[in-house]
Amino acid sequence: MQQFDYIIVGQGIAGSLLAYQLIKADKQVLILNDETLPTSSAVAGGIFNPITGKNLDKTWLADTLFPFFKAFSLSLEKETHTSFYHETNLFRPYANEQQRKHFLKLTDEYDLDRYIRLVKPEAYSEIENPLGGLYTSSAGWVDVPVMLEALKQFFLQKATYQPEKFDYQALEISKNSVAYKGFKAAKIVFCEGYYASQNPYFKWLPFNPAKGETLIATIDNYSIKEIVNQGSWIIPLGDQQFRFGSTYIWNQLDWQTTDESKEAISSKIDKFLKLPYQIIDQQAGIRPTTKDRRPFLGNHPAYANVYVFNGLGTKGVSLAPYFAQEMLFFLEKQKDLMPESNIQRFYSLYSL
Ligand SMILES: Cc1cc2nc3c(=O)[nH]c(=O)nc-3n(C[C@H](O)[C@H](O)[C@H](O)COP(=O)(O)OP(=O)(O)OC[C@H]3O[C@@H](n4cnc5c(N)ncnc54)[C@H](O)[C@@H]3O)c2cc1C
Known part of the structure; x- marks a missing residue:
């Protein structure tokens, strides 16, 4: 059986940025992505904008998210020799x-x-x-398909990338690992965007797509x-x-x-x-919008090695880099997740 540290399901913005940060932290990653499905990332306007709405509301965490997101995007552009970050204002x-x-x-x-x-x-x-x-x-747009294609090429060189539909029935979960077909990993993270509604482990989360x-x-x-x-x-x-x-x-x-x-x-x-x-x-x-408009990050209430990174909603582009790092620190450094993003806030909705 081929061994990995992580299986990541989905190569939209969420799965891509998490897989990228895990690989940069020297983790062995297997990415499984169904390329036949239409996705939110493929059609996103990609706008990032710190001040929105009728009342000029400052985007949640704008002062933290935007500098992080810009530095991350410029560094990724350099590494992948692509151009996708357009600060047009x-x-x-x-x-x-x-x-x-x-x-x-x-x-x-x-x-x-x-x-x-x-x-x-x-x-x-x-x-x-x-x-x-x-x-x-500090506003503009990201060409999301260009960014994701660059990351796919990066994964093809540095990780194992398989274009395939994840079959939930084939997942075997044991105390310290998960097994899926011919693969074994310490942990699995689901990043399927809207399709989480078909995921038996996380469909109970209060999405509002x-x-x-x-x-x-x-x-x-x-x-x-x-x-x-x-x-x-x-x-x-x-x-x-x-x-x-x-x-x-x-x-x-x-x-x-x-x-x-x-x-x-x-x-x-x-x-x-x-x-x-x-x-x-x-x-x-x-x-993949959520009822309380905050992302879904965290650990399954019953399975210690099953995780989710989803719920990026209308602002996936500016949220994903920072929250992928939050997820990395949570997975690898046992750092607590921000309570507003941790799915623990909904554990009461889960029943076996
Ligand atoms: C019209 C529109 C405009 C938008 N405009 C903006 C904008 O201007 N700015 C902004 O920040 N955000 C915008 N968004 C939101 C943004 O698109 C999302 O926040 C983001 O793309 C969500 O990314 P994701 O990775 O969670 O999901 P997705 O992009 O949907 O990716 C999910 C991935 O999981 C894969 N997958 C699912 N199920 C399986 C399975 N069983 N096996 C294997 N793979 C699987 C899919 O193939 C896909 O690759 C817009 C969205 C839409 C629809």
């Missing part, structure tokens, strides 16, 4: 006078100077912004480098291609694109984009 035109006043009041009240700067009216000619808007720094769709479009003569966000967003992807997004749907959890979502996104974009565009693609995915 973000522009939010005020939708109306009421919103302008509301935002100005919030920027005065909260200490947001580190992230926010006010932009004068008419700063951008391709979009409606008669009142000006807010410019957020949200389907989302995005559009890919071309726009001639659009030169704005920042992400623009006003209800819907436009990300400049390069080569005159742009991603528009996104929708949130909780009651129809499938991976199909719909005309309703296309219309919902386009109608919001039409409100502020002055230029014509052509939609060339549409994508759908299911975010």
Whole structure:
């Protein structure tokens, strides 16, 4: 039997970043990933943004997550000779006078100077912004498919990577190890995103999955480098291609694109984009969001060597590097997990 320290199930953002950090810590890792499944990571807008929402809320742990995430991404780019981290920053035109006043009041009240700067009216000619808007720094987007492909190539060189569907029935758990087909490992970590709903060990966790769709479009003569966000967003992807997004749907959890979502996104974009565009693609995915909007990290309540790293929700890109490290320290250094992310908070929901 081939021996490993860890089996990781899933090579989305969660599984990839955890496997990477374990390999960097000199652990022997086997990655099992079903490449035939559609995934959330493959369609993510990849936006990272420290200040979000109608009330300019600072993202949970922003002051810790964002510097960590940036340093991690730049170092991974260097190591893999790829480019996926795009710090473009973000522009939010005020939708109306009421919103302008509301935002100005919030920027005065909260200490947001580190992230926010006010932009004068008419700063951008391709979009409606008669009142000006807010410019957020430390924001941008990650090209998630490029990052994950680079990590897959890294795994093919440094670890054992198998493109296969994990069969839960074939897992044998004993006191100090797990066995799966011809493989044996000290520990197994499940990172299947939305598909955790089919995992007999972790399907009891309170997920609240949200389907989302995005559009890919071309726009001639659009030169704005920042992400623009006003209800819907436009990300400049390069080569005159742009991603528009996104929708949130909780009651129809499938991976199909719909005309309703296309219309919902386009109608919001039409409100502020002055230029014509052509939609060339549409994508759908299911975010592994959780009821309390915090990730799921930790140990199975009944099996000491079975773990989960999931629940990255709407912010997988900025959460994953930091929480993969939290998971590494928990697994290897017995460091306590942050209570807000530890699945111990839901142990009362588990029954054998
Ligand atoms: C439309 C949309 C827009 C988004 N925009 C953003 C954004 O702008 N910014 C942001 O930070 N986040 C965004 N997200 C969220 C982000 O995509 C997720 O947080 C993140 O991708 C989740 O990663 P994951 O690894 O947990 O899951 P996934 O990416 O779904 O990966 C799970 C992996 O597990 C594998 N797997 C599952 N079951 C098995 C099995 N039985 N055997 C083997 N392999 C298995 C799958 O094949 C897959 O590779 C968006 C999501 C959507 C849908």
